[in-house]
Amino acid sequence: MNAITKTTCAALLSGLLLTTGAQAATITPSVTAVTLGQNETAFSVSLSLSEDQPFAGAEFGLDLPEGVTLTKVDYLDDAVQSAAHTPQVQRDGRTYFGFYQGRNAFQGEYQVARLTFAYTGEEEVDIVLGSSSIVTLNEDGTTTGDADSAPFTIQVTRTGSSSGGSSSGGSSTHLPDEDIPLGSSPFTDISGHWAEEEILRAVELGLFKGTSETTFSPDLPLSRAMLVTVLHRQEGTPEMPSAGFGDVDQGSWYTKAVDWAAGHSIVNGVGGNRFAPDAPITREQAAVMLFRYASYLGLDTSAAGDLSAYADQDAVSSWAREAMGWAVQQGLIQGTGEGLLAPQGTATRAQTAVLLLRLLAL
Template structure:
């Protein structure tokens, strides 16, 4: 994939590409560039809406091409369709040990919903914060524009999660642990994930009500009152399963691997 210059335009250094569809250009460790569209697909060709004038003569150019070019001296590498990013990214703690959630981790990575904690580690057994989960759902919606006013007093409006929490609050997806507190950095429990996913499903217009009793676990009485309907729906829809045949463990902290599994099931079931 590359850029074709109009006559009279010479590209120099400092080229900056902006996609009209809100896509992103990413560079990997080999200095190869890929263009990922807002819906998560990888483009092998993309219309260029703007090329910055920094270091260039004649201004900007637009168009699409399958030719090769470089950005900042690095090659742009085309990736063939279908438009899901291939699993080029591998993590020592997932792929090297063939982790049980490997396919789910690959899926959320390909969709751009989750990222590694470092260049070679995903930390599948690590915890997920409340802000992280809401940010993932916000990404899945394409990061829409939001009114950044919010009633939670513990939200740093300069933090990475500010827009996500604002969006989730305004759309009834989160309600906070108290009226004025969201606790963004608090690790999320399994029942809290169920409650948020339940409200997210309602937000998306999905059928999220079931009259069937699905909570046939020895520890079902440990589910907080606010989360009973959500857990019943999550189990009944196949979104969540017990930690064993007899234990749901609603108060357990959710791991990153478990979060990847839940997100994979949700997105695939509700395309």
């Protein structure tokens, strides 16, 4: 089979007229309806593709309404990640992206990409798959394009105070009156702990559970899966389509929580199509998750705090600086006893219980 150059293949995926193939691939979004809170702007949708015949690449064209932008494309399956990717471009009002190889390297089912969108409008709008091309390389070096895949529509709506409703992400949990005495502690390992009262309140609110009937394990590092599970529980454990992370097994105790958090852009993973569910969550990772969760709840996250008072401010990762600044400004994170932020330090169950109570009090 004649090899096709990278430039030629990229050109094919960038708008050349292709011969229509006989069999259409199936292209499916993870959701067909998204509801945003009044102050929520970001959301994610995963895209899957199924094709029985070998093919070399695919291009997708989205019709985006006014106010909607495609801000990020995260390719998911390893085979798609390792392929070449066409740059995200706009042609004739349509937004295109795609992937390709110089041979028919693909066949079967793929989690193609997680698409992150931003929507700043108020009206109900539709995102439409306006076109698609599944490209096959023939033995004589020519190409065949399948453009017959059925389009799909993702409806985006917004709820909020303007219509008298509540935000889609709005939590119904309120902090109890601090003057109301807390019940006796069932946990034998928190007596005298600096966060004893906050732990009991977090348990009463259903944010946390004990690690056994008699222990809370306050100083146990919190895993990334544990934190998204706490947030998911706070929202009533709604279900979302699979986020497609390669290291999140279906049926695990945290799977639905990860899917929910990824679907609302509260988490984006750690790269390489991984979520790292069992990794201890760092203080800056926790700050970012809570920052995004606050935005999901419709809280004002525009205030930026000054990190200059902390000697280790330069250790804060660039992607976490906005969230850490906000968390400090809101009093969620107050630094360690040594006057450090310790952004890469692990967050414990007790520390996270305190963070969540402070967040809910905003």
